[in-house]
Amino acid sequence: MKKIGIGISIVLAVLLIGFLYRNSTERVPMDLIASTTPSNQACTADAKICPDVSASSTLGFVLPSGYAQLENGSQSQTTLRVYQKATATNGMNHTLTVSQYPIEGDTTAILLMLQNTVFDPSGMQATSTNAFKQVTYGKNTFYVVTVGRFEGQVETEYYLPVAGDTSRTLYRFDLIERNVTNWTDPNLNISTLPEHQAIAKMLSTVQVSSK
Numbered sequence: 001m002k003k004i005g006i007g008i009s010i011v012l013a014v015l016l017i018g019f020l021y022r023n024s025t026e027r028v029p030m031d032l033i034a035s036t037t038p039s040n041q042a043c044t045a046d047a048k049i050c051p052d053v054s055a056s057s058t059l060g061f062v063l064p065s066g067y068a069q070l071e072n073g074s075q076s077q078t079t080l081r082v083y084q085k086a087t088a089t090n091g092m093n094h095t096l097t098v099s100q101y102p103i104e105g106d107t108t109a110i111l112l113m114l115q116n117t118v119f120d121p122s123g124m125q126a127t128s129t130n131a132f133k134q135v136t137y138g139k140n141t142f143y144v145v146t147v148g149r150f151e152g153q154v155e156t157e158y159y160l161p162v163a164g165d166t167s168r169t170l171y172r173f174d175l176i177e178r179n180v181t182n183w184t185d186p187n188l189n190i191s192t193l194p195e196h197q198a199i200a201k202m203l204s205t206v207q208v209s210s211k
Contacts, residue, residue: 059207063202064085064202065198067083070084079098082097088179094176096176104168109170119147142158143159145157152180152183155174155176159171160173162208177193177194177195177196
């Protein structure tokens with residue numbers, strides 16, 4: 001009887017170890033970006049060390065399948081990271097750019113969104129909040145605007161205002177989806193495009209911890 005009890009215990013232990021191992025291997029890693037509001041500089045993701053720790057925040061999300069970080073992809077001080085995903089056409093990659101804008105003084109998130117939203121190819125700046133659509137993904141509400149439909153590509157920006165105890169930040173996720181065959185269709189539902197669906201799923205995983 002004692003041997004049977006020991007055998008059952010061993011079996012249960014093996015099953016528990018197997019479950020824990022499977023759970024750890026199937027868990028999708030979250031991409032973390034530690035950043036600093038005053039200097040707009042990306043911090044080291046591993047050590048999470050920022051030039052000004054008192055005003056730091058960490059942005060996390062599960063990156064869609066196929067996207068990889070582009071080394072030296074920062075195009076401006078506000079750019080945190082750039083990701084790309086290859087398409088069937090050589091040299092035509094889908095691009096996801098994550099940017100950060102500090103909300104300082106009397107500036108508001110709405111004003112920053114209007115200032116940083118430029119429509120392509122006209123080059124005209126957004127002048128009204130009517131250009132944006134509020135969409136909730138996961139626990140966050142984003143302000144969404146499509147800024148470009150040109151030569152088979154569709155570009156959409158997703159803004160996320162975040163207020164911490166000592167700082168306010170506006171994040172922007174900018175997606176350029178390539179090889180859109182029906183980009184001229186006036187009835188095109190942008191949210192049904194494959195990469196836009198993938199980004200929407202990613203945005204539902206976004207987590208921000210601010211100080």
